[in-house]
Amino acid sequence: MATDRLSAIFAALADPTRRAILAHLANGASTVKELSAPFAMSGPAISKHLAVLERAGLISRGRDAQWRPCTLRAAPLKDVADWAEHYRRFWDPSFDRLDSYLRDLQRQERDHDHSGQDHHDDVRDAV
Amino acid sequence: MATDRLSAIFAALADPTRRAILAHLANGASTVKELSAPFAMSGPAISKHLAVLERAGLISRGRDAQWRPCTLRAAPLKDVADWAEHYRRFWDPSFDRLDSYLRDLQRQERDHDHSGQDHHDDVRDAV
DNA sequence: TGGTTATCTAACCGCAGGGTTAATTAACCA
């Protein structure tokens, strides 16, 4: 796998088992045993999937006695959403310059109202 | 690689060369030669990357004499954006129920005004 | 026709991904 951050994230998401694990964690933290329950797969296999997700920053793991509770970390998914967003104009016929302007305006207002999100939409991050 | 559609898309995106190719194609159709120019990589390597992108539905290839012009197909990127969107509440502190409601409302209006996009946000597509 | 250019296919190589089983570590409990 390529070593860059975004590649690691996409690679981690390119497996239905791992996406199902993320979906499960959207309902709250969970132990490895609980996470492996839905799958016809050995424990070590799940452990490896979790290691991949952790390396991509998509989960974090704590310690509670003999359990290792996993927690969803969604920040990388924002990177994915932001990346895909660069291509919106190609699938969304209503996404023209005016729409884009209004959308950004509204987003900035919302972010200003609630909590200052940083908006680094740099060209560097484009690929 | 897993055989399901979304996995194929994510796997195709999990490579910086392929993402760079998509970025290039965002500026318009391009031949294989043009696409390979920025990379220190053999022609066949690029051909393979293009095959991966084509299998994932991210590009289509035509025929113009001895050239095979590649064109961006962004529909799968919409799938990616939609998938990531399910997790927005985890990274966007301003994404609460009211925000979601207003956003959907606005989107529906926009789609109604312009061209009827289908909005199947089914649970089936969640993973 | 022969030569050139663009591209793909074939065959190969090294390595990492996704899975297995067996052994190990770490914590609880009686």
Place this chain on the structure above:
DNA sequence: TGGTTAATTAACCCTGCGGTTAGATAACCA
């Protein structure tokens, strides 16, 4: 202390990925 449960690590297998070089296709051009 010893036994049980949770989870990881180790070692291995097979497949597929990302790259290579060499050869095959296909179209243009003179």
